[in-house]
Structure formats: structure tokens, C-alpha cells
Amino acid sequence: MSLIFSPEARWEFEEAERYYERQAPGLGAAFRAAIKEALPRIRAWPLSCPVERGSIRRLVLSRFPYKLLYSVESDHLYVIAVAHQHREPEYWVGRANSRSDAA
Numbered sequence: 001m002s003l004i005f006s007p008e009a010r011w012e013f014e015e016a017e018r019y020y021e022r023q024a025p026g027l028g029a030a031f032r033a034a035i036k037e038a039l040p041r042i043r044a045w046p047l048s049c050p051v052e053r054g055s056i057r058r059l060v061l062s063r064f065p066y067k068l069l070y071s072v073e074s075d076h077l078y079v080i081a082v083a084h085q086h087r088e089p090e091y092w093v094g095r096a097n098s099r100s101d102a103a
Contacts, residue, residue, distance in 0.1 A: 001046065003077045004076050006079060030063070042068065052069055069082075
């Protein structure tokens with residue numbers, strides 16, 4: 001099943017990667033690797049992650065305080081947000097309504 005990042009989720013991912021790289025050389029690459037390790041899991045078992053809200057599911061990263069929020073569409077997975085777990089918990093909710101339009 002294909003996986004599509006919303007433009008906002010892609011920006012959040014890249015911004016977090018830059019932030020971690022500024023904190024310590026190589027930490028941004030470790031964040032990128034953690035995301036890349038998570039993607040095959042949601043592709044293989046898209047319904048295995050718990051529901052966050054409505055039909056949006058979450059996969060929590062183990063090393064970093066981030067979660068991937070995604071929906072399972074008929075022919076793809078749509079990553080709505082790469083969200084920090086302790087900042088503005090529901091800022092992404094408005095994105096869930098427009099997820100099919102962007103895909």
C-alpha cells in the first residue's frame with residue numbers, strides 16, 4: 001500500500017530533523033531513521049496502531065517524543081502529521097477533514 005505525506009507532515013518531519021541535527025550532529029539522521037523504520041510497520045499492518053481520534057491512527061516512535069498520525073484510505077495511507085507528543089496535542093485535527101482532497 002502506498003504512503004503519502006501531507007505537505008504539513010512533510011514540513012514537520014523536516015523541521016524536527018533539522019532541530020535534532022542542531023542539538024547534536026547525527027541526531028537528525030537518527031530521527032530520520034526512526035521515521036523510516038516506522039513506515040514499513042504501518043504499511044504492513046495499517047490497522048494495528050491504536051485510534052487517536054475518529055479514523056486517525058497513531059504510531060508512537062520509541063526513541064523520540066513524536067507520533068505519526070495517519071489515516072487508512074482505500075488505496076493508500078495518508079500521514080496527516082508528524083506530531084510532537086507534548087506540544088499542542090490536537091493542532092492537526094483540522095487536517096483530518098481535508099485528507100482525501102490532498103491525495
